[in-house]
Amino acid sequence: MSYTVYGTVNSRAFRVLWMLEELGQPYELVKAGPQSPEIRAVSPLGKVPVLVVDGVVIPDSMAILAFLADRHGAMTYPAGTxxxxxxxxxxxxxxxxxxxxxxxxxxxxxxxxxxxxxxxxxxxxxxxxxxxxxxxxxxxxxxxxxxxxxxxxxxxxxxxxxxxxxxxxxxxxxxxxxxxxxxxxxxxxxxxxxx
Structure with missing residues (x-):
């Protein structure tokens, strides 16, 4: 399992970086600003952050945080409770x-x-x-x-x-x-x- 985060520390991508640090998960940060060629290459929305996991692109910081919390069973309560x-x-x-x-x-x-x-x-x-x-x-x-x-x-x-x-x-x-x-x-x- 590998995580790649697209964004910058001074954007909503910080939330994702912080979550990954809390979870103790390794990741790569690709510094990319909104609407930059780097971000548009992975997401036509052009928004940051984007998480790429197992070749799949997940946009939106809230969706990413929920996914990571659920995937690692940390910083969240179980779904359905x-x-x-x-x-x-x-x-x-x-x-x-x-x-x-x-x-x-x-x-x-x-x-x-x-x-x-x-x-x-x-x-x-x-x-x-x-x-x-x-x-x-x-x-x-x-x-x-x-x-x-x-x-x-x-x-x-x-x-x-x-x-x-x-x-x-x-x-x-x-x-x-x-x-x-x-x-x-x-x-x-x-x-x-x-x-």
Missing amino acids: VERARQDAWSYRILDEIESLLWTASKHTFVLPEDERVPDVKPACRAEYERNLTRIMAEAEGPFLMGETMTVPDILLAHCGGWARAAKFPDGPEAFGDYLKRLRGREAFKAAAAR
């Missing part, structure tokens, strides 16, 4: 209430053609992000979102926290700062960041 449904609910909520706001602000900063950008949307994204993050942290069940066990949504939320900082979004509640510090202190996080 109530715990897994709750875990998935956390993941989808983070994608909906946190990442979507960061992505909208990014699109209106540097992704869309300049004549399509609406800079006035960014303050609303920042305010909604802070409200949503405050609610999420109030509902967290322990050192990780689901209590004592680190799961896929923790990788999503911690990655979004770094993205938010780079995008000059609000820091959020003190509990979020503590949460990020705890996750960024993990050896797997440091190893992925060092790539």
Whole structure:
């Protein structure tokens, strides 16, 4: 079994690298930006990250994280359990209430053609992000979102926290700062960041 990740450390590919480090799985990183010839050669979508496993291309960071967690039986609850449904609910909520706001602000900063950008949307994204993050942290069940066990949504939320900082979004509640510090202190996080 071999894993090849296409993307860069400062993109959503970081989530995949971090997950592979948490799982202790070897992988190769092919540095490729969105829409680059390297990424288009393996995925016509042109988006990063892409995981190639056993010759099969898997796009989308959330799909990749779920696949890796299920394949290795780690950082996830078994499919069909109530715990897994709750875990998935956390993941989808983070994608909906946190990442979507960061992505909208990014699109209106540097992704869309300049004549399509609406800079006035960014303050609303920042305010909604802070409200949503405050609610999420109030509902967290322990050192990780689901209590004592680190799961896929923790990788999503911690990655979004770094993205938010780079995008000059609000820091959020003190509990979020503590949460990020705890996750960024993990050896797997440091190893992925060092790539």
